[in-house]
Amino acid sequence: MATGETGFDDVSYDLISVQYHSLKAGHDYGQYVRDAENAGRQDIADFFRRVMEEDSARAKQCHEFLKDMAASGDSGPAVG
Structure with missing residues (x-):
């Protein structure tokens, strides 16, 4: 995997x-x-809560991918 600057x-x-x-x-x-x-x-507040939950799930998925990449050595020297 190419490592950037x-x-x-x-x-x-x-x-x-x-x-x-x-x-x-x-x-x-x-x-x-x-x-x-x-x-x-309240309808709009509930909408914002759903959006917040979606972003939280997105952040968690990124974290899991990064952990997997670090464990496999695919992330380059900065994540290890």
Whole structure:
């Protein structure tokens, strides 16, 4: 697997990027839930909760892929 300038292979970098953005978005969605609840829009608050759960699952899947890649040595020297 090719290793980029960062010391991470492209796939590891991509997974880390998706994981970061999913976790960051999940943090932000907490505020969106509160905003919707404060506006009396439980339907929208429930929607934001579902989106937050989806991003949490996405971040967890990235974590599992990264663990597997590190264990197999497919991630390059930066993830090991």
